[in-house]
Amino acid sequence: MNASIPLSDLVSTASPPLNWESGTSRIPFAVYNDPALHARELQRFFYEQHWCYVGLEAEIPNPGDYKRTEIGERSVILVRALDGAIHVVENACAHRGVAFCRARSGNAQAFVCPYHQWNYALDGRLRGVPMRHGVKRDGVAQGGMPVDFNLADHGLTRLKVATRGGVVFASFDHDIEPFEDFLGPDILRYFDRLFDGRRLTILGYNRQRIPGNWKLMQENIKDPYHPGLLHTWFVTFGLWRADNESRLVMDRHHRHAAMISTRGNAGKVSEVSQVSSFKQTMRLHDPRFLDIVPEPWWNGPTAVMTTLFPSVILQQQVNSVSTRQIVPDDHGHFDFVWTHFGFEDDTPEMTERRLRQANLFGPAGFVSADDGEVIEFSQQTFEAKRGHRTVAELGGRDVGNTDHMVTETLIRGMYRYWRAVIER
Amino acid sequence: MSALGFDDWYALTQLYADYASAVDSGDWDLWPEFFTDDCVYRLQPRENFERGLPLATLRFESKGMLKDRVYGIRETLFHDPYYQRHIVGTPVIRKLDGDRIHAEANYAVIRTKLSALSTVFNAGRTLDEIVRTPAGFKFASRLVIYDSEMIPNSIIYPI
Ligand code: FES
Numbered sequence A: 001m002n003a004s005i006p007l008s009d010l011v012s013t014a015s016p017p018l019n020w021e022s023g024t025s026r027i028p029f030a031v032y033n034d035p036a037l038h039a040r041e042l043q044r045f046f047y048e049q050h051w052c053y054v055g056l057e058a059e060i061p062n063p064g065d066y067k068r069t070e071i072g073e074r075s076v077i078l079v080r081a082l083d084g085a086i087h088v089v090e091n092a093c094a095h096r097g098v099a100f101c102r103a104r105s106g107n108a109q110a111f112v113c114p115y116h117q118w119n120y121a122l123d124g125r126l127r128g129v130p131m132r133h134g135v136k137r138d139g140v141a142q143g144g145m146p147v148d149f150n151l152a153d154h155g156l157t158r159l160k161v162a163t164r165g166g167v168v169f170a171s172f173d174h175d176i177e178p179f180e181d182f183l184g185p186d187i188l189r190y191f192d193r194l195f196d197g198r199r200l201t202i203l204g205y206n207r208q209r210i211p212g213n214w215k216l217m218q219e220n221i222k223d224p225y226h227p228g229l230l231h232t233w234f235v236t237f238g239l240w241r242a243d244n245e246s247r248l249v250m251d252r253h254h255r256h257a258a259m260i261s262t263r264g265n266a267g268k269v270s271e272v273s274q275v276s277s278f279k280q281t282m283r284l285h286d287p288r289f290l291d292i293v294p295e296p297w298w299n300g301p302t303a304v305m306t307t308l309f310p311s312v313i314l315q316q317q318v319n320s321v322s323t324r325q326i327v328p329d330d331h332g333h334f335d336f337v338w339t340h341f342g343f344e345d346d347t348p349e350m351t352e353r354r355l356r357q358a359n360l361f362g363p364a365g366f367v368s369a370d371d372g373e374v375i376e377f378s379q380q381t382f383e384a385k386r387g388h389r390t391v392a393e394l395g396g397r398d399v400g401n402t403d404h405m406v407t408e409t410l411i412r413g414m415y416r417y418w419r420a421v422i423e424r
Numbered sequence B: 001m002s003a004l005g006f007d008d009w010y011a012l013t014q015l016y017a018d019y020a021s022a023v024d025s026g027d028w029d030l031w032p033e034f035f036t037d038d039c040v041y042r043l044q045p046r047e048n049f050e051r052g053l054p055l056a057t058l059r060f061e062s063k064g065m066l067k068d069r070v071y072g073i074r075e076t077l078f079h080d081p082y083y084q085r086h087i088v089g090t091p092v093i094r095k096l097d098g099d100r101i102h103a104e105a106n107y108a109v110i111r112t113k114l115s116a117l118s119t120v121f122n123a124g125r126t127l128d129e130i131v132r133t134p135a136g137f138k139f140a141s142r143l144v145i146y147d148s149e150m151i152p153n154s155i156i157y158p159i
């Protein structure tokens, strides 16, 4: 079940030890540019010991509904079986490996591989193979599978599945800790705030391919230093202020984090942002972009960005809510898949509002398009200037929760965890 | 209208050609002027469109929103500068409905970043509703439905 790569295979291609100058406040470029380290990350973060995001239950509401997605670089299928149970199976035929599921989503009674018609139940069990008992000629069976061929030994790889609040996570590693323990109580609280049991409605998808290492997107959402500086749209229209009431919270491993902020009104924005180009007088031609209506479930915070390591970011930015899935493809690229959703009790006006505020986010978003751009430019340097390192020392060199945003502690925390797992 | 006369057909093809020329010109202020005040503009993945999912990559409901986008492009959206070049097919008229023309056209956009090769950036079709105004034909609705499964990093300029 657990298809782990023997350590010897990794060691044979291992790179020289990384040069961490001090703790994790200076991150070697090699963590972003080394194919051997990337292979190790896939194994240890995506294929072992980590629950990875695969989708929302609302994407597969009916028996037989399925959705194809990825964990790390492996193709998997999220499917609701005919009895209603949710399964995740690898999209790889047990016979000759064909990634047989080509549609992105659909409804099926069974999975049939086109190559030799092996037939699988939706939970991955192999139901039958053609010519198993050979083909009769003149009363004699010719060929066929060996007599000891056992269907039960040749199912699809089945993943362990966890669902909570309508969100589905899966793991190739069946020895993994429970999902709730994986998140830890402090992060689980923010997970449950967003996914509080209400049925979700799918609004749609955005997909972008970003030419940068996958960890840079985790770091981007663990970095409250940049929004008021890079995203001048945020500042111009008063959505982001560095002095907003805010907190940064990590799990005990420092791998996950929640960035929690509440919009305030005190002081002149320009004093806080220190952005000289700031235009206090700028007004939107159409203010509906910022038609923000507080919702009861917020319980205060206007924005909570939760990074679940390694595979997903959960977004609440005022009325816009989405999951952002990270799908690595080699060390220098990843696909970023946005699923915007709403809740079953949304009024039509609230749905419109969520769709309208989605203009701020995504691959063309007023405050998201620029994140992809800077990630690309970082990666360009990581590829070219080997042996150098970044500096992530805002707020000091150590790791800990804070009640302000003026720190890169979440990035240092993530690399503390990274070192514990990758350098062991 | 029961059939489009030559003058209207000429004006319509000019509208499509002008639009392409404008959005490739770098003078972003030209773009909102192709639309009516209460226009609909959507840049939407084909996936969402065909599955009836309402989310769009950009979803604007007025000329004012287009002007706000122009402000964002020019003043707030940090991005790698690029040239874009629209290749737009001849519009096909789907329906004439009073003074409203329903038409669609295929398009491809080629992106050229500085010091880089030209690549196909985005491809799809536009589903359009064009109305006659005192200032000539304008788009009352333009749905830009793109086939491209992956946006190469980001889309900044108008398509
Ligand atoms: S490869 Fe799938 S049935 Fe042969």
Ligand SMILES: [Fe+2]
Pocket (backbone or CB within 6 Å): A220, A226, A227, A231, A367, A368, A371
């Ligand atoms: Fe950002």
